[in-house]
Amino acid sequence: MEACPFHCIYCDQIKISGHKKLPHAEEIVLIVEKYLSTIRSEQNEVEVGFFGGTFTGLKPNVQESYLEMIQPLINSGKISGIRISTRPDMIDEDGLELLQRLSVKTIELGAQSMDNDVLKKSGRGHSADDVIAASKLIKKRGLRLGLQMMIGLPGDSMEKSIHTASKFIEMGANDVRIYPTLVINGTALEKLYLKGQYVPLSLDEAIDITTKVLVTFEKSNTNIIRVGLHPSEELLNNKGLIAGPFHVSFRELVNTKIWSNLLESVCNKKSASTINITVPENEINYAVGYKKANRKMLESFFDKVVFKTSDKLKKREFYVDYH
Numbered sequence: 139m140e141a142c143p144f145h146c147i148y149c150d151q152i153k154i155s156g157h158k159k160l161p162h163a164e165e166i167v168l169i170v171e172k173y174l175s176t177i178r179s180e181q182n183e184v185e186v187g188f189f190g191g192t193f194t195g196l197k198p199n200v201q202e203s204y205l206e207m208i209q210p211l212i213n214s215g216k217i218s219g220i221r222i223s224t225r226p227d228m229i230d231e232d233g234l235e236l237l238q239r240l241s242v243k244t245i246e247l248g249a250q251s252m253d254n255d256v257l258k259k260s261g262r263g264h265s266a267d268d269v270i271a272a273s274k275l276i277k278k279r280g281l282r283l284g285l286q287m288m289i290g291l292p293g294d295s296m297e298k299s300i301h302t303a304s305k306f307i308e309m310g311a312n313d314v315r316i317y318p319t320l321v322i323n324g325t326a327l328e329k330l331y332l333k334g335q336y337v338p339l340s341l342d343e344a345i346d347i348t349t350k351v352l353v354t355f356e357k358s359n360t361n362i363i364r365v366g367l368h369p370s371e372e373l374l375n376n377k378g379l380i381a382g383p384f385h386v387s388f389r390e391l392v393n394t395k396i397w398s399n400l401l402e403s404v405c406n407k408k409s410a411s412t413i414n415i416t417v418p419e420n421e422i423n424y425a426v427g428y429k430k431a432n433r434k435m436l437e438s439f440f441d442k443v444v445f446k447t448s449d450k451l452k453k454r455e456f457y458v459d460y461h
């Protein structure tokens with residue numbers, strides 16, 4: 139919050155990130171070195187991310203001091219680049235020049251929605267046009283654009299979420315994150331929730347909307363880097379989470395649902411007692427489903443359900459044979 143003067147109704151930065159104050163620049167290097175000792179950086183592309191707030195809302199000299207501390211790690215090849223998260227209305231040419239000069243390769247904008255009514259009701263303090271303008275500036279410089287969206291904000295709907303995803307694609311988003319709205323203790327959203335003026339999405343509704351949004355992004359080959367919030371332990375341990383569709387395996391549930399939709403079409407072979415389903419190796423867990431949900435669904439149609447894998451299949455290709 140030191141960097142952010144805004145008050146989005148769902149946000150409590152301390153509870154979400156688990157930190158109460160800005161770290162010193164020297165601390166950053168110690169944190170990065172600690173993590174680097176657990177990564178084989180020669181085999182991986184490793185980035186440093188400044189997340190959990192509005193990086194470009196910090197004073198330019200503070201931004202500079204953080205980014206400069208990382209430069210030796212970049213020069214030595216241990217780190218390939220830096221990514222930061224910020225608000226769309228805190229992007230301008232000068233700020234981007236500073237970031238680019240100091241090895242920032244990706245800028246993620248907390249856009250949250252491309253519907254002005256949803257943005258207003260959520261207290262975001264910026265418009266959909268601000269997201270478009272900031273995205274243009276970022277893309278014009280050849281930087282990688284990340285866009286974050288939330289589902290289930292006040293005034294939101296399935297249609298509006300799909301509209302947001304389509305606009306992200308139009309703006310040329312390289313990376314996207316999808317977060318279901320959660321009610322956190324001490325936020326304005328909690329007050330609305332307690333007064334009955336905000337009803338969070340149920341887990342099933344959130345899975346349904348996210349499934350459609352995710353498939354929309356996949357069709358355009360947009361890189362989906364996160365689905366679902368990963369709250370700090372503090373958020374869970376201290377009862378910070380009041381309501382909303384939180385699940386530790388949210389992405390797995392969404393992938394299970396996508397496969398459930400695909401497999402529904404193969405259930406109607408009434409004369410068969412056995413079904414063999416062959417799927418790509420890296421999709422087998424999702425095809426079988428979270429807690430075997432899809433296997434159980436198929437078992438209500440067939441006596442025997444056999445899942446197999448093939449390295450010839452890609453994405454969510456599959457084939458079935460019956461006996």
Ligand code: SF4
Pocket residue numbers: 139142143144145146149150151190191192225248
């Ligand atoms: S802009 Fe970001 S950090 Fe600031 S209140 Fe909103 S969500 Fe929280």
